[in-house]
Amino acid sequence: MNTVYEKLMRCYKSVQEKIHFRPGVALVLGSGLGDYADGIQVQEVLDYSHIEGFPVSTVPGHKGRFVFGYVRDVPVVIMQGRVHYYEGYDISDVVLPIRLMKLMGAQKLFLTNAAGGIGDGFQAGDFMLITGQIANFVPSPLIGPNMDELGVRFPDMSEIYDKDLQKVILGAAKDLEIPMQQGIYIQLTGPNYESPQEVQMCKTLGADAVGMSTACEAVAANHMGMQICGISCISNLACGITDHPLTHKEVQDTADRVAPLFKQLITESIVRIGKLK
Numbered sequence: 001m002n003t004v005y006e007k008l009m010r011c012y013k014s015v016q017e018k019i020h021f022r023p024g025v026a027l028v029l030g031s032g033l034g035d036y037a038d039g040i041q042v043q044e045v046l047d048y049s050h051i052e053g054f055p056v057s058t059v060p061g062h063k064g065r066f067v068f069g070y071v072r073d074v075p076v077v078i079m080q081g082r083v084h085y086y087e088g089y090d091i092s093d094v095v096l097p098i099r100l101m102k103l104m105g106a107q108k109l110f111l112t113n114a115a116g117g118i119g120d121g122f123q124a125g126d127f128m129l130i131t132g133q134i135a136n137f138v139p140s141p142l143i144g145p146n147m148d149e150l151g152v153r154f155p156d157m158s159e160i161y162d163k164d165l166q167k168v169i170l171g172a173a174k175d176l177e178i179p180m181q182q183g184i185y186i187q188l189t190g191p192n193y194e195s196p197q198e199v200q201m202c203k204t205l206g207a208d209a210v211g212m213s214t215a216c217e218a219v220a221a222n223h224m225g226m227q228i229c230g231i232s233c234i235s236n237l238a239c240g241i242t243d244h245p246l247t248h249k250e251v252q253d254t255a256d257r258v259a260p261l262f263k264q265l266i267t268e269s270i271v272r273i274g275k276l277k
C-alpha cells in the first residue's frame with residue numbers, strides 16, 4: 001500500500017477515536033493569528049502530538065493542535081500551528097493536516113499566512129485576498145503514486161481559489177470597512193528570506209506576495225476537491241522593495257499589530273461562508 005496514504009489513514013483513525021465533531025470549514029492560522037482559536041466556542045481540542053504519526057512543528061512559539069468548535073454557528077476545525085517545508089519535512093507531511101481536515105468533513109478551506117509584499121502600492125499591514133498562486137518552487141505534494149481515494153492523477157488547477165468564497169470575503173471586508181488588496185501568492189521554500197533579485201523574479205512571474213507556506217496546501221486541498229480561499233497579511237515589503245534588512249521580528253510585530261482586524265475579517269467571512277450552500 002502507498003505509505004503516504006497509510007500514514008494519513010493511521011492519523012485519521014487516531015483522530016476518529018478521540019474526536020466526534022464534524023467541521024464544515026477548515027481554517028489554517030498564519031503568523032499573528034495563533035490565538036484566534038481561543039476566541040471561538042471551543043468544543044474539543046486535539047494536540048498534534050496525540051495523533052499517531054502526525055508531523056509536529058519545530059518552530060518555537062508555534063502551537064500545534066487542532067481546535068474544534070463554532071464561529072457563531074459555523075462548525076470549524078482550526079489548525080493552530082502548521083508545519084513548513086523548510087523545517088525539513090517531506091512535502092507529503094506538510095499537507096497531511098490539510099488532507100486530514102478534509103477527511104474529518106471540512107469541505108471548505110480557509111488559508112491564512114504572513115507574506116512579503118511585492119505588488120505595486122502594497123504596504124506592510126495590508127491584507128491581500130489570494131486570487132491565484134505559483135507553487136512550482138516547492139515540490140508538488142501530489143508527486144508519488146496517486147491516491148485515487150483522494151483525487152485524480154492529473155487534477156485541474158484552473159480555479160484553485162473559489163470565486164464564490166472570494167466574493168464573500170470581499171463583501172465581508174467591505175462591510176467591515178477593511179481595505180483589501182488582491183493578488184497572486186508565490187511560495188518559495190525559505191527559510192531564508194529572498195534576495196532582491198529573487199523578489200524581482202517573483203514580480204516578473206506575476207506574484208504580488210511571497211511566502212513559505214499555503215500554495216502546497218492549496219494544491220493538496222484542490223486535489224481532494226475542497227473549496228479554497230485565502231488571505232495574506234502583508235507583514236513586510238519584500239526584500240529590495242523595502243530598503244532595510246528583514247527580520248522575523250518585523251514579520252511578527254506587523255502580523256500581531258493587525259491581528260485584531262484580521263480576526264474580525266476571518267470571523268465575518270466564516271459566518272458568511274457558513275450560509276453558502
Ligand code: HPA
Nearest residue numbers: 114115116210211212238
Ligand atoms: N518572504 C517570504 N516569506 C515571508 C515574508 C517574506 O518577505 N514575510 C513573511 N513571510
